[in-house]
Amino acid sequence: MPIAVRWLLAAALLLAVTPASAQTPAPPVPAAPPVPRAWKTGDEAAAIERRIDDLIARMTLEEKVGQLNLWGRGDEFRMEWVEQGRTGAVMNFVTPSEIVAVQQHAARSRLRIPPIIALDAINGFATYMPQPLGQAATFNPRLVELASYWSAREARAVGINWTFAPMIDMTRDARWGRVMEGAGEDVHLASILAAVRTIGYHRGGLATSAKHYIGYGEAESGRDYNSVWIPVSKLWDYHMPPFQASLAAGVFTVMTSLSAMNGIASTADRHLVADLLKGQLGFRGFVVSDFESVKELIAHGQAADGSDAVRRAFGAGIDMDMMAGLYDAHLARLVRDGAIPEAAVNDSVRRVLRVKMHMGLFEEAPYDPALARRDLGTAEARAASLEVAREAVILLRNERGILPFKPSVRSVAVIGSLATHQADWQYTENAGLPRVISPRLTDALAAILGSRVRVTSAPAFATHCSLAAGDTAGAVATARAADVAVVMLGEDCEQYGEGTSRAHLDLPAHQQALLDAVIATGKPVVVIMHTSRPFVLTRFIDRVAAVIQAFHLGTEGRTAIAEVLTGRTNPSGKLPMTFPRATGQVPIYYDRLPTGRPRIKNFRYETGYLDESMEPLFPFGFGLSFSRFSFDQLALASASVPRSGTVAGSVRLTNAAGPAGQEVVQVYVRQRVGERSRPVRQLKFFQKVAVAAGGTQTVSFSIPVQSLGYHDDAGRYVVEPGTYDIFVGGDSNAALTASITVTE
Numbered sequence: 001m002p003i004a005v006r007w008l009l010a011a012a013l014l015l016a017v018t019p020a021s022a023q024t025p026a027p028p029v030p031a032a033p034p035v036p037r038a039w040k041t042g043d044e045a046a047a048i049e050r051r052i053d054d055l056i057a058r059m060t061l062e063e064k065v066g067q068l069n070l071w072g073r074g075d076e077f078r079m080e081w082v083e084q085g086r087t088g089a090v091m092n093f094v095t096p097s098e099i100v101a102v103q104q105h106a107a108r109s110r111l112r113i114p115p116i117i118a119l120d121a122i123n124g125f126a127t128y129m130p131q132p133l134g135q136a137a138t139f140n141p142r143l144v145e146l147a148s149y150w151s152a153r154e155a156r157a158v159g160i161n162w163t164f165a166p167m168i169d170m171t172r173d174a175r176w177g178r179v180m181e182g183a184g185e186d187v188h189l190a191s192i193l194a195a196v197r198t199i200g201y202h203r204g205g206l207a208t209s210a211k212h213y214i215g216y217g218e219a220e221s222g223r224d225y226n227s228v229w230i231p232v233s234k235l236w237d238y239h240m241p242p243f244q245a246s247l248a249a250g251v252f253t254v255m256t257s258l259s260a261m262n263g264i265a266s267t268a269d270r271h272l273v274a275d276l277l278k279g280q281l282g283f284r285g286f287v288v289s290d291f292e293s294v295k296e297l298i299a300h301g302q303a304a305d306g307s308d309a310v311r312r313a314f315g316a317g318i319d320m321d322m323m324a325g326l327y328d329a330h331l332a333r334l335v336r337d338g339a340i341p342e343a344a345v346n347d348s349v350r351r352v353l354r355v356k357m358h359m360g361l362f363e364e365a366p367y368d369p370a371l372a373r374r375d376l377g378t379a380e381a382r383a384a385s386l387e388v389a390r391e392a393v394i395l396l397r398n399e400r401g402i403l404p405f406k407p408s409v410r411s412v413a414v415i416g417s418l419a420t421h422q423a424d425w426q427y428t429e430n431a432g433l434p435r436v437i438s439p440r441l442t443d444a445l446a447a448i449l450g451s452r453v454r455v456t457s458a459p460a461f462a463t464h465c466s467l468a469a470g471d472t473a474g475a476v477a478t479a480r481a482a483d484v485a486v487v488m489l490g491e492d493c494e495q496y497g498e499g500t501s502r503a504h505l506d507l508p509a510h511q512q513a514l515l516d517a518v519i520a521t522g523k524p525v526v527v528i529m530h531t532s533r534p535f536v537l538t539r540f541i542d543r544v545a546a547v548i549q550a551f552h553l554g555t556e557g558r559t560a561i562a563e564v565l566t567g568r569t570n571p572s573g574k575l576p577m578t579f580p581r582a583t584g585q586v587p588i589y590y591d592r593l594p595t596g597r598p599r600i601k602n603f604r605y606e607t608g609y610l611d612e613s614m615e616p617l618f619p620f621g622f623g624l625s626f627s628r629f630s631f632d633q634l635a636l637a638s639a640s641v642p643r644s645g646t647v648a649g650s651v652r653l654t655n656a657a658g659p660a661g662q663e664v665v666q667v668y669v670r671q672r673v674g675e676r677s678r679p680v681r682q683l684k685f686f687q688k689v690a691v692a693a694g695g696t697q698t699v700s701f702s703i704p705v706q707s708l709g710y711h712d713d714a715g716r717y718v719v720e721p722g723t724y725d726i727f728v729g730g731d732s733n734a735a736l737t738a739s740i741t742v743t744e
């Protein structure tokens with residue numbers, strides 16, 4: 001895919017010219033490069049198909065079914081199953097000795113087919129990168145690729161070769177706990193990031209799994225696993241593009257969703273999996289179910305029992321059964337009974353073997369546990385974590401320029417255990433591998449500010465991994481004794497990801513009470529929201545001096561925040577999701593359709609709420625800088641353009657005040673009149689641009705007219721002639737406008 005290739009090249013170029021951070025010691029560069037994963041082409045690909053023919057011809061039915069089982073660490077699992085050829089892939093083994101054991105057992109199996117070894121390596125293994133939503137906030141594909149690369153590289157160091165990532169579900173509902181795994185609400189941004197994440201994991205040495213196919217992020221009410229309803233036009237315009245981008249970038253596998261779309265569980269959806277993904281979209285890799293989702297067809301009411309569930313799932317095109325054990329229990333018998341043709345099993349086995357061969361697993365040397373000591377928690381990985389985190393920090397409010405701290409600030413109180421406790425994450429902790437510690441915000445601040453400024457702290461909550469209420473009075477006293485109070489609030493390590501839906505997006509009561517008490521001291525308060533999703537900030541936003549949004553920024557996240565507080569880093573992060581004023585506004589997103597009754601005169605019979613504005617608190621794409629940027633001189637290359645053409649233009653970006661900084665130039669488009677109602681605006685181009693203090697940059701953009709269309713209810717793509725409005729600026733309220741006519 002051209003865009004993915006473009007970004008990969010751009011990433012390589014930028015990596016080559018980006019100077020190492022001044023604060024980071026020179027990294028000891030590990031000796032051998034990791035094995036990149038990529039589909040082979042031409043003669044090599046043809047030779048692989050012949051090799052698969054030969055192998056399948058020598059396999060028993062049981063050995064074939066064995067390749068379609070994904071087992072994992074757990075009470076039931078027996079290592080002998082690997083030796084017996086009952087295991088195509090394993091998951092959740094994270095210690096080097098376990099990986100060695102799996103490989104040794106596979107080497108003793110009759111056909112010696114190597115298993116794929118999988119893990120949810122989402123944003124790191126030992127050194128953590130910002131969560132994917134935080135990565136998206138950088139609006140910098142190069143950094144997102146880098147974060148994926150390092151997540152893969154470290155997982156690879158413990159013998160993992162397949163990640164259950166990228167999660168590329170579109171997410172407009174902050175109540176859904178998994179918004180942190182995706183790229184937010186915008187389909188253009190998400191599609192570019194889906195491609196670069198796929199490429200980054202491959203470059204780091206892991207095969208990928210695009211998930212969750214499809215529509216999981218639309219879970220009704222934001223309640224995880226809930227039903228999803230998506231019309232055909234929205235499926236194609238909104239949910240499919242990131243999958244198409246990941247497929248084009250060479251994703252190896254696709255995982256179905258735990259949810260049911262339009263009344264059919266994804267794991268039983270023959271139309272979406274067999275016909276569309278494998279047929280129409282030409283996907284050559286294999287499709288894996290989600291965790292026990294084959295078995296869950298019974299709970300969905302779409303299968304009577306385990307055998308029926310296999311019939312449905314396998315019939316829909318699900319090649320591999322994750323953790324349900326039902327293919328193992330029933331598939332061979334269903335083939336012998338004639339209920340499932342052996343040719344279909346052969347096709348699934350071919351897909352699994354194809355992925356293994358294109359990954360190069362058959363040729364790979366046995367895993368060497370020395371890699372874990374060499375490649376985990378390197379200074380290079382930490383430098384990458386810091387580089388990404390710096391651009392992921394989003395400044396939402398900065399009254400009277402409280403930030404960065406002025407020389408008059410002689411003492412800073414840091415409050416909240418998210419800032420005052422050391423943190424590391426579970427994989428290395430549980431695996432007995434070296435721990436990679438995330439510095440406290442207090443230490444990071446003290447290291448920058450030196451002895452000139454006194455940094456004090458009060459945890460106020462239990463630990464970095466539990467925000468249960470603690471010593472509020474102590475925290476208030478600490479704030480009172482300082483010039484500025486920095487309060488870190490939000491969600492702890494048990495409050496994001498799968499199964500963490502929220503009905504309330506406000507701060508929990510005890511956190512709000514703590515914040516109110518600190519505000520009552522009269523000291524200027526800087527709030528850092530350490531959350532995995534947009535929260536409602538309305539209750540305090542006007543009463544604090546500054547707010548920083550940090551979507552769990554990883555190992556060096558607190559260093560990056562300290563750099564922003566002190567002005568060492570000029571923030572450039574932008575919101576990848578709209579921030580609501582109230583939970584009742586959710587789902588709220590910028591690219592909505594207009595209504596027949598827009599809010600103009602502010603009266604009852606216009607769209608809106610009795611008790612709340614319909615505007616968000618902060619729009620998509622918003623984020624402040626210490627620089628003051630302005631846009632002008634928007635110019636289009638022509639007043640009209642044919643459907644086969646490109647909307648080309650330029651805009652001048654000025655850094656009118658403040659230090660050198662980066663701004664994200666965002667170009668939105670609206671089709672004024674169409675056969676269908678079209679979104680009020682849609683992001684079609686963005687570029688992060690560095691501008692020197694007082695400097696200007698003329699930024700050119702080009703948008704293929706073919707990208708301005710939409711799908712109708714039959715799934716046909718149309719680009720209509722007519723007038724299209726262009727909006728350019730630094731967020732989705734971009735005010736500079738022009739228009740262009742698209743001709744036949």
Ligand code: NOJ
Pocket residue numbers: 120164211258290291498
């Ligand atoms: C269930 C999750 O939905 C999926 O994303 C994950 O990859 C699997 N569990 C395996 O951990």
